[in-house]
Amino acid sequence: MSDPVVILGSGLAGYNVAREFRKLDTATPLVVISRDHAGFYSKPMLSNALAGKKTAATLVMKDAAKMAAELNAQVLNHTEVTGIDTATRQLTLGNGSTLAYRDLVLALGADPIRLPLQGDAADTVLSVNDLDDFARFAEALDTAKGGQPVQRVAILGAGLIGCEFANDLLHRQIEPTVLDLAERVLPRLLPAEASERLQARLQAGGAHFRFGVGATAVNRSADGLQLTLSDGSTLSTDLVISAIGLKPRAQLASAAGLIVARGVVVNRQLAASAPHVHAVGDCAEVEGTLLPYVMPIMQQARALAATLAGNPTPVAYPAMPVVVKTPAWPTVVCPPAANAQGEWQVTADDEQIVARFVAGEQLLGFALQGKAVAQRQALAQQVPAILA
Template identity: 35%
Template sequence: MDKHIVIIGSGFAAYQLVKSLRKLNTETPVTVITADSGDDYSKPELSHVFSRRQNASDLIKQSAEDFASTHNIELLAYTRVQSIDTEAKTVQLSDKTVSYSELVLATGASSFVPPFDGNATDEIVTLNSLGEYASHQDKIATAKSVIILGAGLIGTEIAMDLAEAGKQVTICDRASSLMPTLLPSFMGAEVFQTMTEKGVDVKLSATVTGVNRHHQQLLVQIDDKNIVEADVVIAAMGLKPSTVLAEQANITVNRGIVIDEFLKTSADSVYALGDCAELGGKIRAFLQPTMLSAMALAKTLSGNPTPVKLPASLVKAKTPWFPLNLSGQTARSDVSWEITRDNDGYIAKAFEKGTEKLVGFVVSHEQQKAAFPLLRQLPAE
């Protein structure tokens, strides 16, 4: 068949691929199929919307129609894919069949919400997309108190932003420190102190067991003995890669859709990109690896097979009370830390024991300018 690239999804990964493709080739037919509006927006800005008093529409950089016109693509918005036939190279929609020469799965990930007990579990809010925020923005805007389930990066960012917006905020996690997969415990303790000083109620080593509604309030049960009341409950407990379509098509899936260095899945002419993809046993849900992967895949789809090469990625935490940049293996317990702290903030370097090789770092506040020199010293992923 003639060349026709089909992309399922319209998030950051999908649109970075479209932009990269169009820099190389302006004419190859490209169809984007998405279950949401298809508007182009900056997902990281969802962590800032409350203090900035922004509506969902304020985050849209380009409407779906304008994006499609600008990049010369066909965009099928509010359209769900029913199935994929990798033998026939077709995608089945509710009303038609779309053929492809190459298919890219950029299906993203969904918020993970455990199966809590209680009569109000369906009222738990998630904020993993523009559409989700649009659905809940009025409820959050009028809330006086909010409970955030999950004290990872996103939960901590949202907690600070909601507190800046004047909300009474409680954040809870069964982990013993804040951002435990990113920060060493001593740095997590510093963030904890800062947040409590700012009035956030931080509950760590706390297991949520139920969410119930009682009249106008939501009641969150913690460790079967404590109850916290709030107007809104937000879950920020991690993401689950969206792999259902791949699994149904018998494409190999582990935690995510398994890909090789060319981003190719186990199926012929099918690729995966972004939060849904697993490369080398890892899911890299950050902007830099997604951008680099999109650039490499665009070259591959344009006839120049190009493996993705990922340097160490810089993570910029949108935590205004305690600004952080970090990279590498910062949550390992078996490293040696070299810590410098002064009025400008932290420079904390993690070294592998025995070899004294730099494997990670965290810099804070005014010391963030040290991030890029340190980044260049880290090994590629």
């Protein structure tokens, strides 16, 4: 029997590579290794689970045993990989055993960026990046305030995840206050008019925003927690969530001698700098691009599965609109490339905003809000591919 294809990670990236590979190759041994329970769930659902009355348990669609049966694979849950030997194609596991691989897929995801906060309650700051994090978050909402339900939550970061959690908390009648050093919500994705409308709709639902400030310390107080902010002011709250961004998990790859920049550096065939090693998902930097969204993961999974099955296939990225899960003001954005030269052209009324980022006659990106989100597919067809 040949050595297996081994996938490190059981998130959307890892399991979708496994599923796509099994469509093309039903015989090659397949092993999925996960440091957690390895149940299949959709990570994007974490930021709107409260509105759907979901729990950590009900978010799991299939447990590890069902995934193993579905994929005709061995799924090793609660298993740490401590080393990769790319010369001998072997992994070292946390129990000291080794596992040989034919091909290795790194689908390790990303970790929340941690702020260097001071204070006696700095260790209570939560991030929600996986199912276990969500379980802790949900428990804290019910117990953090001396066993009483939480009423106030401070969210550090007014980006996509921060806004989504603010919207979701409103469904629990919890008052979120969103803090950011930037001057508005989603500043890297939306033009000013769209940012202002999204903020206004969230504020109408009960959210608060403070811009131009960050948190420096979190301390316990008589009625919960007290944040000290960078301008010297304070904010009282019951719970603090950090949503300031993610950093690709690349430590294992770096220790193995693979080239790492922001993430694990891979080419268009998702091959890393050592033979028979690949990377996908949030940990993969494809020709200088990090795209921590669902659609790029699906494109990667299909391309890499074909490559692993013997048909080398470069990944292609068409224009891929991102849905911001803020039902208070529906928003879809297809951001222009970071170095794109052009200007936003915005039309707005009470029911919608249509923002086009154009260079001359060429549409390079767009943002749609309200009723205009129905135009996303039509406009996406006019935007150049990210990677053709």
